[in-house]
Amino acid sequence: MAIKNYKATTPGRRNMSVLSFEEITKTKPEKSLTVSLKNKAGRNFQGRITVRHHGGGAKRKYRIIDFKRNKDDIPGRVASIEYDPNRTSNIALI
Numbered sequence: 001m002a003i004k005n006y007k008a009t010t011p012g013r014r015n016m017s018v019l020s021f022e023e024i025t026k027t028k029p030e031k032s033l034t035v036s037l038k039n040k041a042g043r044n045f046q047g048r049i050t051v052r053h054h055g056g057g058a059k060r061k062y063r064i065i066d067f068k069r070n071k072d073d074i075p076g077r078v079a080s081i082e083y084d085p086n087r088t089s090n091i092a093l094i
Contacts, residue, residue, distance in 0.1 A: 021090070027080045030093055034061040037086070060085045 002023065008014040042054030063084050076094040084091045 021083065024081050024090065025083050027082070029061070029063065029082050033064045033093075035064065037062045058085070062086060063091060065091060 002020040003017050004020045006013045006016045006018075037060050039057075039059070040054075041056070042049050042051035044050045063082070063086065079093045081090050081092050
C-alpha cells in the first residue's frame, strides 16, 4: 500500500498522510450485490425535520454481505477486495 502525502495548502493538511487503497481496489463493486440506501437526513415520513444536525454527506449504496459462516467444504477464491462506505473495513468478493 502506498502512502499519499498532501501538500501544505492549509495548516490542517501540513504533514498529513493517508494510506492509498488504489492498488487493492481496482474493480467497481458487484452490481448484483449492491442496493440503494435511502438517506432520511433526519426527516420523518411527512418530510419534517425530527432530528437536528443530520443530513448531507455523499450518496452511498449498501453492500449485501453474507455473514453466515456455514459454507463448509466449498472451495472459494478471492475475486476482488472492495471499498465499503457503510463500515470501517474493506470487504472481499469470494
